[in-house]
């Protein structure tokens with residue numbers, strides 16, 4: 238579908254190509270054999286590019302984090318994509334489950350070999366650090382769905398790095414990074430995902446043999462969900478309740494071998510398999526895993542944060558009890574970037590398609606307009622571009638915050654961990670939820686063709702909607718942030734200092750209402766006042782319930798709806814704030830037109846959320862109806878101002894066609910030709926008459942069934 242794939246069929250005319258790959262003659266579809274389908278690029282898209290008034294690559298560089306990083310990304314992409322074997326002649330989604338999995342493994346091995354042989358020599362181990370998002374993005378040229386190796390690089394390796402002692406790291410990491418072993422992260426069980434203190438798998442230390450005995454006492458203790466567990470991994474991190482000297486010390490991570498390294502057979506005492514078809518992730522062999530008194534050596538417990546000595550003595554090393562949750566915090570931080578990138582893909586597809594697609598008449602008898610010229614379409618799409626920017630810049634900022642807290646913790650200082658946990662929890666929750674909703678909005682904006690798998694929008698949605706659940710469900714994570722906010726509010730009330738991301742509370746506790754001002758800074762301040770108002774209302778409700786005799790836990794539970802809304806409002810204000818500050822900082826030396834369009838997008842995002850939350854603004858600030866009217870007017874002006882640059886803005890995301898994998902979103906805009914090309918690859922088109930006609934239809938129609 239992408240340009241590289243086209244290389245495979247360059248020598249064939251489109252019609253000959255169809256016949257070659259679809260095994261039947263096109264006259265079945267009544268396409269005139271003598272007329273070639275157009276191979277030239279769409280003219281409307283070419284015109285859109287000509288009218289774009291800013292330097293596209295300047296914005297690409299900003300989003301990549303600088304010109305050097307763009308060069309590095311492009312180099313990595315070109316190494317991987319020049320291979321030519323990344324695309325499937327038969328679309329992945331038309332294969333059966335077994336073939337899909339086998340194909341995913343084939344491509345994962347191919348991609349891994351490219352990374353090992355060519356990319357690692359270029360970047361060194363940085364490819365797993367600051368360049369991991371490039372690796373992740375490039376992987377999408379190989380997989381429409383998910384690689385079975387994602388959890389190996391995304392969680393198995395990071396857990397060893399974050400939870401292993403230096404000795405454990407030097408033993409396991411070289412083998413894992415060289416793919417001599419493949420691992421995953423098995424924490425969730427059939428019975429528990431959210432409440433990890435309630436996990437039921439046990440790891441009981443036996444000092445006589447210096448081993449842990451891993452056991453699944455009942456059905457609900459079976460591990461469930463881990464990606465790559467069903468068929469691919471031979472090792473995994475198992476999170477289990479640690480028992481030693483007759484006492485339970487809570488959940489801890491262990492490295493467990495589950496399959497023979499040579500035959501790949503499950504080892505005795507291990508029961509492992511795949512969990513069956515799911516809404517997405519169907520090439521990721523998510524698995525189940527149970528143990529029957531299965532023994533592992535003592536030093537397979539990851540012992541950076543706590544240890545079990547040979548005699549069974551338990552030693553707590555870490556200064557904070559939640560450091561065992563470190564891998565989850567890391568992945569939550571990574572996910573903000575992950576969903577920003579997926580939303581950018583969806584926006585690219587929907588905006589390009591909307592420039593190509595013409596429908597209806599604005600004025601009777603006039604030519605049909607491009608659908609992107611409808612203001613309602615702009616309303617659906619431009620916020621998607623702006624949100625992709627907002628999340629990308631927030632994710633860079635969160636990564637810096639994460640790295641700083643990590644550096645502090647290496648020096649034994651865990652003081653900022655609660656704030657990082659609160660931030661990463663709410664940013665993960667909101668970014669995944671916003672992205673999933675907006676990707677669906679992009680699909681709807683593409684009408685019927687958006688429903689085609691070949692548009693890639695349904696697969697993008699099914700992948701991103703899962704991110705709202707995994708690595709901590711939306712509601713559950715916002716409630717974690719709410720805990721932090723309520724404590725911070727109480728501190729601010731009593732005049733004690735609070736941490737930077739909640740410093741707005743110091744002013745807000747006084748109780749004055751903020752007077753609306755429609756500038757960017759004014760909207761951000763209003764968003765903070767809304768957050769403060771919701772936190773304050775939650776505190777009032779909890780106190781009232783406690784005054785009426787409820788225990789704190791019950792009062793908290795009954796106030797849950799308000800608490801989630803308060804955490805959401807806090808996070809929205811943080812995103813608005815970071816997006817503004819980063820836009821101003823990053824465009825300080827940009828050319829004037831880049832500055833203007835980035836500012837317009839930023840203002841669009843801020844106005845969009847102000848209008849989405851008018852009720853809150855009216856309740857918690859002194860905003861008036863006139864203020865809302867002028868905000869609406871400004872929003873509509875921004876849609877019109879951004880319109881000529883819309884295609885340029887999505888081009889700036891710089892996705893090669895191989896990564897977009899979309900009939901609707903390819904750079905040249907040959908939408909209809911690609912839709913037909915893909916349709917003809919359907920296995921149902923491999924023969925003019927399907928055998929079910931003779932078996933069922935004909936007997937039915939002839940009354941002989």
Ligand SMILES: CCCCC/C=C\C/C=C\C/C=C\C/C=C\CCCC(=O)SCCNC(=O)CCNC(=O)[C@H](O)C(C)(C)COP(=O)(O)OP(=O)(O)OC[C@H]1O[C@@H](n2cnc3c(N)ncnc32)[C@H](O)[C@@H]1OP(=O)(O)O
Pocket residue numbers: 369370372373376384386387388390391392422424425430431432433434464559562563565566568571572575654655658707708709710713717720721
């Ligand atoms: C091919 C190329 C690949 C390239 C790879 C590159 C990149 C990778 C990109 C993408 C990502 C990779 C993979 C993605 C794919 C799939 C992955 C899915 C994996 C999973 O899906 S894997 C399972 C995750 N499963 C969860 O996510 C469970 C959620 N459930 C919890 O997380 C806890 O269960 C919680 C927190 C709800 C309750 O926990 P609890 O009951 O123990 O605690 P409690 O509520 O009592 O709180 C006591 C005090 O601890 C504080 N506290 C809590 N957590 C903390 C933390 N983390 N840090 C610091 N403080 C923390 C509290 O704030 C409180 O503080 P205070 O007391 O001061 O208020």
Ligand SMILES: Cc1cc2nc3c(=O)[nH]c(=O)nc-3n(C[C@H](O)[C@H](O)[C@H](O)COP(=O)(O)OP(=O)(O)OC[C@H]3O[C@@H](n4cnc5c(N)ncnc54)[C@H](O)[C@@H]3O)c2cc1C
Pocket residue numbers: 388422423424425428429430431432461462463464518523703706707708709710711712713716
């Ligand atoms: C595609 C996918 C891949 C995954 N990969 C992995 C993996 O590799 N490894 C792994 O270990 N796990 C994995 N998981 C599991 C995932 O982490 C859990 O499903 C997730 O953490 C949610 O937990 P749960 O399923 O127990 O949901 P539940 O906790 O049962 O949630 C159900 C509902 O109850 C609500 N709820 C639960 N607790 C509370 C509460 N305290 N207060 C208010 N509401 C509450 C939730 O908001 C939700 O609406 C994966 C899941 C998916 C979908």
